[in-house]
Amino acid sequence: RKEVEQDPGPFNVPEGATVAFNCTYSNSASQSFFWYRQDCRKEPKLLMSVYSSGNEDGRFTAQLNRASQYISLLIRDSKLSDSATYLCVVNVPTSGTYKYIFGTGTRLKVLA
Amino acid sequence: GAVVSQHPSRVICKSGTSVKIECRSLDFQATTMFWYRQFPKQSLMLMATSNEGSKATYEQGVEKDKFLINHASLTLSTLTVTSAHPEDSSFYICSALSAYEQYFGPGTRLTVT
Numbered sequence: 001r002k003e004v005e006q007d008p009g010p011f012n013v014p015e016g017a018t019v020a021f022n023c024t025y026s027n028s029a030s031q032s033f034f035w036y037r038q039d040c041r042k043e044p045k046l047l048m049s050v051y052s053s054g055n056e057d058g059r060f061t062a063q064l065n066r067a068s069q070y071i072s073l074l075i076r077d078s079k080l081s082d083s084a085t086y087l088c089v090v091n092v093p094t095s096g097t098y099k100y101i102f103g104t105g106t107r108l109k110v111l112a
Numbered sequence: 113g114a115v116v117s118q119h120p121s122r123v124i125c126k127s128g129t130s131v132k133i134e135c136r137s138l139d140f141q142a143t144t145m146f147w148y149r150q151f152p153k154q155s156l157m158l159m160a161t162s163n164e165g166s167k168a169t170y171e172q173g174v175e176k177d178k179f180l181i182n183h184a185s186l187t188l189s190t191l192t193v194t195s196a197h198p199e200d201s202s203f204y205i206c207s208a209l210s211a212y213e214q215y216f217g218p219g220t221r222l223t224v225t
Contacts, residue, residue: 044156044205097161105155
């Protein structure tokens with residue numbers, strides 16, 4: 001089983017739609033979770049961290065389900081500018097420290 | 113936010129030559145930096161974890177003698193691709209760890225001809 005898994009998509013949604021992505025992780029000792037956004041041929045940019053109690057930033061809501069070992073990202077009122085690849089990142093303990101593993105990314109296309 | 117630079121942004125080299133990529137944290141000290149590689153339409157794959165003052169930790173399947181990592185100071189890590197081959201052509205991205213957040217460099221696109 002991969003350490004971090006995502007549905008690659010693409011998710012094609014109309015403007016204004018609500019869309020949700022999930023990301024599963026295999027290591028129950030993981031402590032930190034993030035969603036990144038990556039535009040074509042650019043470096044990833046942090047969208048939001050994911051906290052245990054769930055957190056919201058404008059149109060974006062992130063949630064963590066430790067029991068089932070997944071995180072989710074909900075985007076409300078999709079904009080054309082939301083079109084990008086969304087990567088979940090999970091820290092994985094290793095040799096007394098942590099490393100950060102990326103999921104494969106989920107492509108989102110918001111259509112006019 | 114924190115800034116991480118990479119140099120060069122693009123490099124084209126001939127097969128068999130070596131290429132050095134620099135990753136600098138400009139406004140914070142990073143004891144840990146990460147090197148990733150991204151092939152077209154794929155996600156970022158962690159290559160190695162670079163720790164200041166000690167040897168890098170390589171991921172399974174990454175040849176440490178081919179991808180030399182040196183983290184000589186708290187603000188600089190270098191990745192040298194030795195004896196580059198066309199299959200090494202990729203987008204190489206570094207990140208620096210500040211507290212629990214990663215800051216990414218803009219990436220280096222390597223093309224080996």
